[in-house]
Amino acid sequence: MRTLAAESANPLLPPVGEIIIGLIAFGLVLLVIFKFVAPRFEQVFVARREAIEGGIERAEQMQAEAKAALERYQAQLAEARNEAAQIRDQARAEGQQILEELRAQAQEESARIVARGQEQIAAARQQVVNELRGQIGALAVDLAGRVVGESLADDARRSGTVDRFLDELDGMAAGVSPDGRSGTTLAGGTR
Amino acid sequence: MTSSAPALVDVLAAEGGGEGDGFQAPGLGEFYPEVLVSFSVLGVDFEITRITLILWIATLAMLAFLVATVRKPSIVPGKLQFVGETGYSLVRDGIARDVVGPKGLPFAPFLVSLFFFILANNMMSIIPFAQISPMSKFAFPLVLAAICWVMYIWIGIREQGAGRYFKDILFLPGVPKPMYILVTPIEILQNFIVRPFTLAVRLFANMFAGHMLLVVFSLGAVYLFSRDNFSFVFGPISALMAIVMTFFELLVIFLQAYVFTVLMGTYLNGSIEAEH
Numbered sequence: 001m002r003t004l005a006a007e008s009a010n011p012l013l014p015p016v017g018e019i020i021i022g023l024i025a026f027g028l029v030l031l032v033i034f035k036f037v038a039p040r041f042e043q044v045f046v047a048r049r050e051a052i053e054g055g056i057e058r059a060e061q062m063q064a065e066a067k068a069a070l071e072r073y074q075a076q077l078a079e080a081r082n083e084a085a086q087i088r089d090q091a092r093a094e095g096q097q098i099l100e101e102l103r104a105q106a107q108e109e110s111a112r113i114v115a116r117g118q119e120q121i122a123a124a125r126q127q128v129v130n131e132l133r134g135q136i137g138a139l140a141v142d143l144a145g146r147v148v149g150e151s152l153a154d155d156a157r158r159s160g161t162v163d164r165f166l167d168e169l170d171g172m173a174a175g176v177s178p179d180g181r182s183g184t185t186l187a188g189g190t191r
Numbered sequence: 192m193t194s195s196a197p198a199l200v201d202v203l204a205a206e207g208g209g210e211g212d213g214f215q216a217p218g219l220g221e222f223y224p225e226v227l228v229s230f231s232v233l234g235v236d237f238e239i240t241r242i243t244l245i246l247w248i249a250t251l252a253m254l255a256f257l258v259a260t261v262r263k264p265s266i267v268p269g270k271l272q273f274v275g276e277t278g279y280s281l282v283r284d285g286i287a288r289d290v291v292g293p294k295g296l297p298f299a300p301f302l303v304s305l306f307f308f309i310l311a312n313n314m315m316s317i318i319p320f321a322q323i324s325p326m327s328k329f330a331f332p333l334v335l336a337a338i339c340w341v342m343y344i345w346i347g348i349r350e351q352g353a354g355r356y357f358k359d360i361l362f363l364p365g366v367p368k369p370m371y372i373l374v375t376p377i378e379i380l381q382n383f384i385v386r387p388f389t390l391a392v393r394l395f396a397n398m399f400a401g402h403m404l405l406v407v408f409s410l411g412a413v414y415l416f417s418r419d420n421f422s423f424v425f426g427p428i429s430a431l432m433a434i435v436m437t438f439f440e441l442l443v444i445f446l447q448a449y450v451f452t453v454l455m456g457t458y459l460n461g462s463i464e465a466e467h
Contacts, residue, residue, distance in 0.1 A: 014330030040261035
């Protein structure tokens with residue numbers, strides 16, 4: 001059954017044919033792995049790495065976007081706050097201005113009212129003074145006539161005396177009180 | 192049927208042959224099975240035996256498997272692709288990248304070819320009906336070792352330049368001058384003879400011895416069972432040993448394929464990086 005070669009062969013001295021068969025077999029393995037297997041696997045590894053890195057990149061991008069949006073919102077908020085503060089300041093300033101204007105108007109009005117009042121008072125006093133001037137003269141003369149018991153016939157002389165008296169009164173009043181002429185006359189009149 | 196068929200016939204013949212014959216242990220004939228086809232091309236004789244057929248079956252099956260794993264490559268691997276990818280990555284990352292170094296990735300396809308070719312052929316030593324590894328024929332490990340030998344020298348010359356590469360081997364840097372008398376012959380022997388020889392012999396001897404062990408225990412069990420006398424008690428022990436040795440063989444199959452590839456990786460690393 002056994003071949004004769006088997007008994008005499010040295011296992012460390014292989015026949016050339018076997019070596020060639022081995023070369024062909026391993027050559028085929030190299031060819032198939034270099035041509036079909038290795039490139040596909042490398043392709044898969046590259047694709048996988050890209051997929052993972054792409055995922056990370058996308059996540060980073062989204063994070064950046066979220067951050068940008070947050071910053072934008074914060075900026076908008078700050079701006080709105082700023083604007084509100086500005087509006088408030090402006091409103092306050094406007095209010096102040098309106099108040100000032102109103103106050104000025106009111107002062108003007110009050111001043112005008114006071115002035116008119118004073119004018120009216122002055123006019124009334126002047127009228128009173130003028131009236132009193134005539135009456136006081138007549139009364140004084142009448143009174144003096146009665147006291148003296150004689151009628152001062154001489155009108156011219158009489159009126160000169162009265163006027164002189166009144167002027168003296170005026171002069172005295174002027175000397176006593178330094179304020180307005182009308183006041184003096186009034187004071188002189190009542191005395 | 193199996194390569195051990197002649198031996199088995201011998202064993203069974205011994206049984207009928209009477210007491211004096213005894214157990215005929217299988218010998219070298221195991222590795223020289225019947226020649227199925229014989230032809231001659233350009234003066235070279237080709238003898239196609241069942242071991243040659245096993246070589247082709249193992250090689251083609253392995254290639255078919257690898258091609259099938261990458262037929263529809265996807266980022267998320269399926270079961271088949273995952274298995275192929277694990278094997279490919281083991282060599283690509285574990286040897287080409289980590290052993291050969293940063294410039295090692297271009298050698299990944301070569302190392303992968305080496306690993307899977309050896310693994311597939313080794314595997315035949317425990318696959319039923321084949322049960323012999325083509326790697327137990329010295330021609331095949333020798334072919335691989337020769338290719339590796341040419342390759343790591345060629346890569347060394349390509350990467351470092353011929354002058355530098357051979358100078359570093361002949362005169363190992365950092366060694367005192369008188370020591371060159373001792374070191375230079377050792378280095379030459381180491382780099383150009385011992386490395387390829389051990390590479391080939393280690394693989395061949397492991398598969399050769401593994402096969403012999405399995406055959407001896409299997410045939411021993413058959414022989415012991417067939418005896419009328421007390422020796423059949425030892426039959427189960429022999430059979431059990433055959434099973435245990437089959438598992439041991441499985442370990443050796445992977446280990447030898449890996450060791451061959453890793454060693455080639457370290458040789459390539461030495462050629463690429465001027466480490467001396």
